[in-house]
Amino acid sequence: MKTKYTYSILIVSVLFFSLAFSLLNPTPLYFQIPKGWQKPNYDFSKNPLTEEGFQLGRQLFYDPILSKDSTISCASCHLQATGFTHVDHSLSHGIDGKIGTRNSMTMMNLAWSKTFMWDGGVNHLDVQPLNPITSPVEMNETLANVVNKLQKSDKYKSLFFAAFGDENITGQRVLKALSQFELLLISANSKYDKVMRKEAVFTNQEQNGYQLFKNNCASCHTEPLFTNGKYENNGIPLDTTLNDIGRQRITEKSEDYLKFKVPTLRNIQFTNPYMHDGRFKKLTEVIKHYNSLGNNKNLPKQLQKPMNLTDNQRVDLVAFLLTLTDTEFLFDKRFSYPR
Numbered sequence: 090m091k092t093k094y095t096y097s098i099l100i101v102s103v104l105f106f107s108l109a110f111s112l113l114n115p116t117p118l119y120f121q122i123p124k125g126w127q128k129p130n131y132d133f134s135k136n137p138l139t140e141e142g143f144q145l146g147r148q149l150f151y152d153p154i155l156s157k158d159s160t161i162s163c164a165s166c167h168l169q170a171t172g173f174t175h176v177d178h179s180l181s182h183g184i185d186g187k188i189g190t191r192n193s194m195t196m197m198n199l200a201w202s203k204t205f206m207w208d209g210g211v212n213h214l215d216v217q218p219l220n221p222i223t224s225p226v227e228m229n230e231t232l233a234n235v236v237n238k239l240q241k242s243d244k245y246k247s248l249f250f251a252a253f254g255d256e257n258i259t260g261q262r263v264l265k266a267l268s269q270f271e272l273l274l275i276s277a278n279s280k281y282d283k284v285m286r287k288e289a290v291f292t293n294q295e296q297n298g299y300q301l302f303k304n305n306c307a308s309c310h311t312e313p314l315f316t317n318g319k320y321e322n323n324g325i326p327l328d329t330t331l332n333d334i335g336r337q338r339i340t341e342k343s344e345d346y347l348k349f350k351v352p353t354l355r356n357i358q359f360t361n362p363y364m365h366d367g368r369f370k371k372l373t374e375v376i377k378h379y380n381s382l383g384n385n386k387n388l389p390k391q392l393q394k395p396m397n398l399t400d401n402q403r404v405d406l407v408a409f410l411l412t413l414t415d416t417e418f419l420f421d422k423r424f425s426y427p428r
Contacts, residue, residue: 115139115252118269120200123277124286126313129200131214131272136265138272141252144427146270148248149263151426154238155218156228158184163221163267164426166193170419172356173197173274179367183227190226190331192367195353195360197276197418201314207349207365208336209320214271215264232260239263276355276418277313284412285313291412298409301402305379306354308391315354315413321389322347324382328366335365358414372410376403 118138122129136142149155153162166181167173173196175181181189191207205211211220221227222235239245239258246256253262283289291299302310311317320336327334327347336345349365363369369378380403382388383395398406418424 115141130203131200136268138269142266142269145248145252146266147427149267150270155222155235156184157230160184161228167196169424172360174360176361179362184229187226190333191365197274198314200272203318208339210339214268218264218267236260276415278417279415280412294405294408295412298405301406302409305396309351310354316351320348320350324388325364355413356415358411372407
């Protein structure tokens with residue numbers, strides 16, 4: 090005959106095994122593709138998203154422990170409120186006040202990217218962090234040293250256990266956790282997106298700007314990602330103090346001279362300065378640059394024809410670009426510094 094004591098033992102046992110199961114089995118996260126968007130390029134089967142993996146990646150993203158002297162984190166150059174890039178200087182800054190040669194790229198909708206960096210020198214998101222971690226003008230560290238430092242932290246032992254089922258901290262797990270955080274940086278709820286979903290309407294000025302955009306910009310900044318992921322020469326002359334030749338540094342092909350990755354225009358209102366070297370501080374300067382191009386056979390076909398925009402048209406184009414601002418993304422607490 091079963092007693093109340095027996096039932097109590099059974100209940101405690103069930104609760105114990107349920108807790109143990111939850112600790113050893115991270116909570117799966119669903120990657121939601123925005124309506125009308127193409128299938129992501131990232132292979133999630135090799136790095137399934139979990140809440141615990143995301144939170145581990147979030148901690149790592151904001152932790153300067155990734156740098157040699159523990160002064161520079163990923164977030165030092167990729168600030169959430171500015172589209173995960175920096176805005177206070179043209180070129181990225183690293184440890185000991187060292188200055189890089191490029192403006193940091195924005196970080197959003199990375200699951201759809203096939204290559205990374207301004208020159209495409211990295212072909213997978215899982216290894217992209219190795220570039221800034223090992224760069225002598227950024228974090229100037231090695232992945233092996235990062236792992237050694239993390240292994241001495243009780244906090245990280247617990248976080249890795251929650252994310253992967255044991256306390257084994259490896260370089261691969263560090264990189265996969267960072268990817269899990271970055272993969273969920275999805276910006277898809279700007280006014281533009283709401284208009285596309287028929288939840289809002291453009292003003293007349295925004296609609297005029299949208300038409301100008303489709304006529305002059307959309308071939309490179311393709312909707313809905315607002316980048317075609319390719320590398321183009323956009324007419325920016327070589328900065329002889331930096332001597333950055335762009336994509337040619339990777340491919341060693343003359344035709345890739347001064348070609349840089351086409352960046353997304355999402356949240357462009359807050360991602361200044363612009364271009365690979367941050368030479369333009371204002372969006373109006375960028376439009377003025379493109380409006381001055383034309384009749385240059387070295388440029389892509391879409392840039393060889395002069396835009397000839399009037400002052401009013403340039404204002405309308407800016408008005409449309411401002412509709413790409415996604416404030417929900419820029420201030421989402423899930424992506425902010427972990428408290």
